[in-house]
Amino acid sequence: MKCRRKLAYGRKSLISFSLISAVMVPNAAIxxxxxxxxxxTVNCEILVVGGGLSGAATAYEGLLAGRTVCLTEITDWLGGQISSQGTSALxxxxxxxxxxxxxRGYLELRNRIERKYGELxxxxxxxxxxxxLPRDAHNxxxxILKDAEKRGKGKLNxxxxxxxxxxxISADGKIINSAIAIQHQPAKGAAPLNSYTxxxxxExxxxxxxxSRLTKSIIRLVPQQNPKTATKNWYVVDASETGEIIGLADVPYRLGIDALSYLEPSASSTENDPYCPQGFTYTFAMEATKDPQPQTMPPYYPQYAPYFSYELQRLANFDLVFTYRRIWSPKKGQPTKFGGVNFTASQPGDISMQNWTxxxxxxxxxxxxNLIYSRQQxxxxxQLQPGGWMGGLRTEALRKGEEKSLSYYYWLVAGxxxxxxxxxxxxxxxxxRLLSGLNSPMGTASGLSKYPYMREGRRIIGRPSWGQASGFGIWEIDISRRNYNDEYYRNTLPADMYRQLRAALAGLEATSVITGQIDPDKAxxxxxxxxxxxxxxxxxxxxxxxxxxxxxxxxKPGNTERAGERRGAGQAYPFQIALRAMIPQKIDNLIVGGKSIATSHIAAAAYRVHSFEWSAGAAAGTVAAFALKNAIAPYELVDDLPKYEPQLEALKRLLxxxxxxxxxxxxxxFNQKWEDWK
Structure with a gap:
């Protein structure tokens, strides 16, 4: 064990959590x-920001470890993707x-879904x-968290x-000392929450x-004092949907497209472009009925109508689209087939969730x-000034996303x-009919999901690491099954970049490719x-x-997708979540989970689904509890790699x-059989 690890956070970040200083480092959130x-004022050992799947998983592991967990969420539902964002299709x-x-927590979730309905x-x-149904996912x-609290003897706030x-943030910019939260409820005489989009x-x-709509409570969240050591240690976990805390804390991050490189050879741009992340979606639920229903055209429908499409001829069947993400079917319909897809026909009473490109x-x-503001914006x-933070999102983009979703419903039924x-x-x-109302599957008066489904947010740049001196990241070539033999890569990439690409993919022959002993195309x-x-x-x-x-x-009529953006799409090998991808620069007691870990734009397109979010959250909760117990900062678990790290191995054994x-x-x-993984 390294001597410095005997300190609460190591000598690299030693500072009292109670210190408040007027002198701040440049760009540090204050x-x-x-x-x-x-x-x-509420004491926390682990503060989790975001109640989605990653945040719930973080809390789950923290509670099982006996820790006091504070969990904040902008909506009133736990679950993110499977509840407040409505994408309740695993x-x-x-x-x-x-x-x-x-x-283990994801398996428990799947088991409880099956137990709830009698089927998965x-x-x-x-x-x-x-x-x-999304509303059931929250419950x-x-x-699950109540049971984890009881089993682990932790405490959930x-x-x-x-x-x-x-x-x-501390004077040296390395420690989040406290956070101020705003909790809201309906103002006296105002409409219930979720009556508005x-x-x-x-804002x-x-x-x-x-x-006139909301009454606020201001909550100060602070570290819980350890009665044995008198220290005030905690970890803050950004499990938000857009990387909100990394934006507020102003740690280095990427957003949108990463520039073309041998690590990201399918990139659609030679420069970084923070304004082109993946699209977001307000989902909604609709029910099949026996009789025709009155349909009212939204006043803004003509603006969005020129966009809508089944997209491909093999998908141009309403029943196929309706049953694609059907979330409730009390009576199974007759087996049918369209475009090579087998499904059961929809029946009156069936409920479908819509999430369509x-x-x-x-x-x-x-x-x-753009929705998610860049650092420059x-x-x-x-928003980076004291008291100026407003969530880091463009309200107008949210509004137009809401309008477009309701217009899409009208297109489905009347277009x-x-x-x-x-x-x-x-x-x-x-x-x-559109299912709307506070008791509807989405739990909103509008019928839209409480929060849009976010496929991509801010993504941290990890700390410098061996082989990645500019900051650790997980890139396209780390996971993609593409063989890169087609002429596009030979003709598009500069010769040196192409050789680097082939060397990086060559595995045990990498050195021979770099030195020129093996032709890159033959490796x-x-x-x-x-x-x-x-x-x-x-x-x-x-x-x-x-x-x-x-x-x-x-x-806009006739608009097209950004050229080249789909080039990186395709199958991926089973992949891993590196701890270095969860550790931001600058701040030592901030851990990043969910979609904001250090992935590239293309890799993020795979690192965003339900089971990954849970796995990343489970890792975040375990790392935080392990760090508190062993008085070691997460970055100290990996700062000597590729040398052997005994504490890292202890963490992995615990997981x-x-x-x-x-x-x-x-x-x-030596295992080269991953093509069998489907």
Whole structure:
């Protein structure tokens, strides 16, 4: 053990958590005095920001480790993707699913879904082996965390309808000392929560003052004092959907497209472009009915109608689209087939959740309409100033995403146009109704999900590491199954970059390629993902793109997807979650989970699905509890790699013993059989 690890956070970051200094490092987020004294102060050992799957998994492992966990969430539902974002269809790969090779908490989630309905797929959908109602997902996760709290003798402080407004960061910029949160509830005489869409309330939610709609409570979240050592240690975990805390704390991150390189050879641009992340989606639920229903055209429908399409001829069938993510089916229909896909026909009473690329995806790709503000935009809008944080999102983009989703519903039931396939393809389907209201599957008056499904947010740049002096990251070539033999890569990449690419993919022959002893095109391409010595979790999914659009506004007639964005799409090998991808630069007690780990734009297209989010959250919760117990900062677990790190190995053993795998079966540099994983 290194001597410095005997300190609470090591000599590299030694500082009292109670220190408050007026002298701050440049660009560090600082604590702004709220307009009134906080209504309460709450002690936490692990502060988790974001109640999605990654945040729930972090809390789950923290509670089982006996820790006091504070969990904040902007909506009133736990679960993110499977609840408040409405994408309650588990994205899984066949081999991993067949082997049930998942984190223990994710397995418990799947088991409880099956127990709730008596089957894993009550929707009889065909996109997944499990489609279910979003409102039930929140209830299931709530019970899972309650049971974990009881079993592990931890304590959960749950803060729904809560946002982080400010951070107090130490004078040297290395420690988050406290956070100020704003929790809201309906003002006296106002409509219940979820009566308004997110675009109508988000700016209010981040404002200290009460309003005609919302009454606010100001909460100061601080480290819990250790009674044995008198130290005040805690960890903050950014499990938010957009990388909110890394934006607020102003740690280095990427957003959108990464520039072309041998690590990202399918990139669509030779320069970084923060304004073209993947599209986001407001999902909604609709029900099949026996009789035609009255349908009201939204006033803004003509603006968005030119965008909508079934996309491909083999998908141009309403029943196929409806059953794709059908989340409830009380009576199974007759087996049918279209475009090579087998499914059961929809029946009255069936409920479908809609999440469609050329439907309710909203895909802005310019600085004039992007949703997630870049660092430059955060600076120009004053959000990096004390008290200026407003969530880091463009409200207008949220509003237009909401309008587009409701317009897509109208297109499904009444539309007769198709932007990609032409006239005569789309037929009206009036025997359906939008499910809206506070008791609807989405739990909102509008019928839209409480929060949009986010496929990509801010992604940290890890700390400098061997082989990646500019900061650790997981890149396209670390996971992609593409062989890169086609002429595009030979002709597009500069010769030196192409040789670097082939060397990086050559596995055991890499040195011979670099030195010129083997022709790059003749080197054997490894058939597995990169193996990370600091892996703390796993995932497997295809590299799946919902690209931004070329022009603004994205619904502009004749608009096209950004050229080259789908080039990197395709199958991926089973992959790992490196601990270095979860450790940001600058701040030592911040851990990143979920979609904001250090991945590239292309790799992020696979590192975003349900089981990955849980695995990353399980790792974050375990790392935080391990660091608190052993008085070691997470970065100290990996700062001597590739040398042997005994504490890192102890952490990995703990993860494995707890049923949280860090590698797929038979992972080895000598195992070249990963093509069998489907």
């Amino acid at each position: 604590f702004a005095t709220p307009p009134r004294t906080p209504d309460k 994205d899984e790969r066949p081999t991993q699913r067949a082997l049930q090779f998942y984190s 797929n009550p929707g009889d959908c065909w996109v997944s082996d499990s489609c279910f 299931i996760l709530s019970e 749950w803060f729904p309808n809560t946002v982080i407004k400010d951070l107090e 997110l675009s109508q309330t988000i 209010d939610a981040y404002t200290y003052a009460d309003s 050329w439907g309710n995806d909203y895909r802005p790709g310019t600085a004039a309409d 955060l600076q120009s809008t004053g 007769t146009t198709d932007s990609q396939l032409g006239d005569g393809v789309k037929q009206p389907q009036p025997n359906h 054997l391409r490894r058939t597995r993902s990169t193996i990370f010595p600091d892996s703390v979790g796993i995932g497997h999914y295809a590299i799946d793109f919902h690209p931004c659009m070329t022009e603004t506004p994205p619904e 494995k013993e707890n049923g949280n795998p860090t590698a797929f079966p038979d992972t080895s540099i």
